Structures are given as C-alpha cells and as structure tokens.
Amino acid sequence: MTVHADLNTRTAAQVLVDQLSIQRVTHVFCVPGESYLPVLDALYDSGIQVIVCRNEGGASMMAEAYGKQTGRPGICFVTRGPGATNASGGIHIAQQDSTPMILFVGQVERENRGRDAFQEMDYRAFFGGMAKWVAEIDEPERMGEMVGRAFATALAGRQGPVVLSLPHDMLPLPSASADVPFVETMETAPSATQMVALEELLAKSERPFLILGGGRWSEPALNQIAQFVEKFGLPVATSFRRAHHFHPLHPNYAGDLGLGANPKLVARVKASDLVIAAGARLNELTSQGYTLFDIPNPKTKLVHAYPGAEELGRVYQPHLAIHATPQTFAAALANLKPRRAPSDVTAAHRDYLDWSEKPLPQPGDVNISEIMIWLRGHLADDAIICNGAGNYASWIHRFYRFRQFNTQMGTICGFMGYGMPAAVAMKAIHPGRTVVAINGDGDFLMNGQELATAFQYKLPIIAVVLDNSTFGTIRMHQEREYPGRVSGTDLVNPDFAAMARAFGGFGATVEKTQDFAPAFKAAQASGLPSVIHVKFDAEGISPTATLSGIRAKASGA
C-alpha cells in the first residue's frame, strides 16, 4: 500500500486512490476516459492493479464479481455518459445480488453542469433506482468523507452498489481531506429473546427445513450452520445460485432451489411446518415464482433471518423476523439446544442424489449432463465456475457439485454475459486456481471480448461455449407460446475456437461428448486463455425437454 507521505500536497484524485489503498483494494477494473485522467495517474504508483477492460459492461461485472468473491466492494472506473451507461449492467447485478461495489464515473466540469454538455448525464437520476447511494463529489476537501461513506454504505445491511461521480475539474485540485480508516463490516445480532422463540419453534416442529442463501457468508459461519442442522436434523436447500454455501454430499443437503429445481425438493419445502430462511431474501427464482409460500402470510411458520431490516416483511410476513447478519445468526444457531431427537434427513438427501447422480439422455452426439459430471469428477474442489444466463446453466445447477464456499460465480438476476468477466476477475484474484467460464453461445458474445483482457493480463481462464445456435431459453418459451414460429431467436455463430486463437489463446471444437475431456485437458496444458467450442443439438433444449416435444404439446398434437 502506497499512501502519499505529504498529506498537505495531495490532489483530490490522490486522496481518492490513497483511500482505496487504505480500504485494502487490490484490483480496480476500468475502461479509461479523459474525464478521470488524474485518477489513472494516481493509480500509476499506488500498488493497486489496474485491469483495463474492453467494454464497461465487462469492467463493471468484473468489479461486481470481485465484490461477490471477496466480500469487500469491487471497484470500477468508467468515463461519462457512454461509459456510465455501458457499466449499468454491473450495477443492476450488484443490486439484485446484494454485492458490495463502488462505481466511480467521470463527470463534466462543474461550470458546465446542466448545459447538456458533452456526454453529460444526471447520475442520480440514471442510477437512482439501482444503487444504494449516488452522489457527486463537488468539493475536493470532502473526498475522504464521501469515499468513506461509499464503503460504509456498500457494506452495510443488505449490501449493494454505490455510484460516485467525479467532476473532471475537481480531481486535480489540491485537497486537505483527511483519510478515513479501514471500514469494517458492521454486524447485527439476533436478540436472546428471538433465539429462545426459535428454540421453541424447533421443539414443536415435525418437519423443519432450512434455506440457505444471500451474501455476507463466511466458511466458519457455514460450518456453524452445518453443525446446527446436524444437531437438529434439518434438511438444507441452497437458494438460487448459492449452491456453494453447503457441501452437496453432506447428509443434510436436499438440493438447489432455483430454476429447474427438483420437484421433490419443492414439495418437501411446501410440506414443512417450519422454514428457517438464513440469509436468503427468498427472491422470485428461489421461491419458485412466489409459489413456495403464501403471500403475505405463509401458512408454514417462516423464520426469516436477514441482514437488511427493510427486506424483512417485504413480501412475506414472517412468523419470526430476525434482523441479523449471517455470521451472528449462524453463531447463535450453533448455541441452540435440541429438545427432541433430530428429524430424519435421509430421504431428502437421497432425493438430491437421485436427481443429480446420473446423466440424462439427450438427443444428438453431445450430452451436457455427461460433461458436467466429468467436470465435477475432474476439477479440484477449489475450482471456480462462472456463468451467465441461459438454459445451459440448468445442467450446471443440476449436475455440477460445488464443494467449496465461493466456487460458484453466477448472477441471481440472470444476466447474460457474466461468465467471461467474472472468470477474468476470479483468475486475477486467485491465479493458482482453475477458473472455468461456462457460457451459452448467445451469452458468450455478450462479453466475449474480455478474452482480450484475459490475454493481456496472462490469465489462463477456460471458457466453455455451449453452442446450440439459438437463444435457447427464449426459443423454448417461444415454442411453448407460438409453436413453430421461430422469430428473433436463431443465431449464426462464428468459429469460437478460431476466435480464441485470434485472441492469442487456445481453441478446440467438440462435437461428441467423448471429445470434451481431451479438449479440456489440452486447454489446461496450454496455459493460455482457452475456448472449448461445444456444438450441440438445440433439440435437447433443456435437461428435461425437447423442442419438438414442447412444440407438439403446444400445438395440441
């Protein structure tokens, strides 16, 4: 960490970068703009790694992924209107996924504000509905205060994004701003009375169940959850794209609640008489389209423990609302004493194993469930899987097994194009670990340009592109609603393996399941950013449906 020695001669931009160092920021993700050159200059000898991206969408998603992975705000710098609008994707993800993140945006000179000056935007209006806080730093003297507040806000309660705009002419001005010390994450704890009430509920429950999700977890807290469920005999489901919160082979694991959830798991949650939602906000996908519990008063007894008070009672009025962060809630759970024998969780875990153990048949020469099962057998426990959105992800959710905390990097908001930037950020943070981006073909080209960033920084990520030459998810819905009328969903794709080579990487094409393993091993051996282009038949549109089957059903055939 380099903090400028003479605090009296710093510019506002230097105060900002010193502040990032004090907050222990290791990487920033950016696309440059003339609007914030003084910051780029201050970063020059800061010791913070600057990762220059090819699109602000990629940069903001890398920052979001950094925040999701490290628990500290991911930092992104972009220029005015064009940069800010491109970067909005990462802000939407950080909001929906409750990820701490700070986006710094260049702004026009203060004297020109309100003139609709070149690339001028009102960031408060644009980001107002997405970010936890949006502000413009007008006074160089207030830099420390504003950046300190940005860290505190992004990290508080339900975590999320903050946007700070930086008028161009303010950044090089001298600033006597004081530095703000390292901002610790605030913890809120359940009360003793609430935990007594929860112990009572557990003592009376015949079929208790625990849903684990949300952000702000840590390995020790998740271990305490495991101890608690073992002691009391609760099956555990993880919420949408938080499967890495619980070991899949733990005897209490009941499966992943999200898109394409096991119907037996859904039925089990519905039949339980006490559901403890630990850290999960019970979003639309986890709640199976808001069908899991009655709104606003669930029939089952719902105990909702969540770090943001404003989320408790947003949709469901819980029987017991606990405003607590995951760490303190898990510690309090671990102290509870069972008053009855633990419930039997064998059937719940067996349902999960039956659901995920064996590959499913799939039309054509490529079977994606077999590929996922190969990956789960061959990747190290700490390998990180990143993905965007598309039907292809259902195979990951069902057949891959996340065996270590923070190895699943996907978006709760189903944002296409996340896999590539997330993988670049993960490899930058964890150079010694295997990082795989699994993409659909539509998905891949939304941020595939970040392959150049992977190459520039020598980050050998492995991208798998599952190519069915269609925006498959939408095609599936289209066949269901407008059978046989394919409109706006077909894709004609480039040779993705050749594209990888053009970017200086390794590329391979796979057209048969058995060719995947050697291609993956060759990608690993190459030490280069790699793309494995897997061509498969769109007829197998999801793990459980075919296009012709959906069309026939929709046409009443």
Ligand SMILES: Cc1ncc(C[n+]2csc(CCOP(=O)(O)OP(=O)(O)O)c2C)c(N)n1
């Ligand atoms: C940025 C973004 N744009 C559009 C969508 C809507 N959408 C969801 S899935 C999907 C198709 C994904 O296609 P592909 O990546 O080829 O994967 P597949 O569904 O075929 O497996 C689309 C367009 C989205 N979720 N995110």
